[in-house]
Amino acid sequence: MVIETIVVTPIQQNCRILLGKAALVVDPGGDVEAIIASLGGRMVSQIWLTHSHLDHCGGVAGLKETFPDSRIYGHELEKDYRQRVEDIAAYYGIPEGLMKNCPEPDTYIKGGEILDFEGVKFEVRFTPGHAPGHLVFVNKEEKYVFAGDTLFQGSIGRTDLPNGDYSTLIRSIKTQLLTLSDDFQVLSGHGSDTTIGEERRTNPFLQ
Numbered sequence: 001m002v003i004e005t006i007v008v009t010p011i012q013q014n015c016r017i018l019l020g021k022a023a024l025v026v027d028p029g030g031d032v033e034a035i036i037a038s039l040g041g042r043m044v045s046q047i048w049l050t051h052s053h054l055d056h057c058g059g060v061a062g063l064k065e066t067f068p069d070s071r072i073y074g075h076e077l078e079k080d081y082r083q084r085v086e087d088i089a090a091y092y093g094i095p096e097g098l099m100k101n102c103p104e105p106d107t108y109i110k111g112g113e114i115l116d117f118e119g120v121k122f123e124v125r126f127t128p129g130h131a132p133g134h135l136v137f138v139n140k141e142e143k144y145v146f147a148g149d150t151l152f153q154g155s156i157g158r159t160d161l162p163n164g165d166y167s168t169l170i171r172s173i174k175t176q177l178l179t180l181s182d183d184f185q186v187l188s189g190h191g192s193d194t195t196i197g198e199e200r201r202t203n204p205f206l207q
Helices: 032-037 060-066 076-083 085-091 166-177 196-202
Strands: 002-008 013-019 023-026 044-048 071-074 114-117 120-126 135-139 144-148 185-188
Touching: 002 032, 013 185, 032 060, 044 060, 044 114, 071 076, 076 085, 120 166
Parallel strands: 023 044, 044 071, 144 185
Antiparallel strands: 002 013, 013 023, 114 120, 120 135, 135 144
16 A cells, blocks of 8 residues: 655644555644645545644544544543644644644544554554653554654654653653564654664664
8 A cells, every 4th residue: 555645734744644445544733635635536534643732633623524434543541632732733823723623533542452444454552651642553564653753763752742751752662663673664753754773773862
């Protein structure tokens, strides 16, 4: 399957779109029209949230309005973030209407589940630290992970936001991501893609 990356909103978040007969959208942070334009006429059947900071879930409401049969998956712990997207966006000076409060998931996930998109399997892993209900989605067959804001090229997710915790994030990375083989591709929530091996060798936060 093809993975499209759409960089959305002034926060420059990587929205990932897996294209099959339908589409799976991971972390639609906003710019819903651009996301829909990238679908090639496909319907969105599933929306997955690594976490519910505004830049990762601000476009869910717009997608759900367009594709009401799509199913949202995310962690129950992040309900407060989803309810306050518009307030937080206003606080940061983000133009009104660009991000909307996020509907609650149709299915709560917490780690340990296997999600299926048109026969492609993903293992859900719980990776708190950047956000209390952060999850990553691991495709073991094709060796890539939708990593959200856990691990970046040469860096890690912020832990200075409310409910962030540095030691928890480092533990999550070491136990849930660095246990993957070096050739796994890391599809991060911001910036360039990387690999587990590259970050294991060179990331200053992991030495």
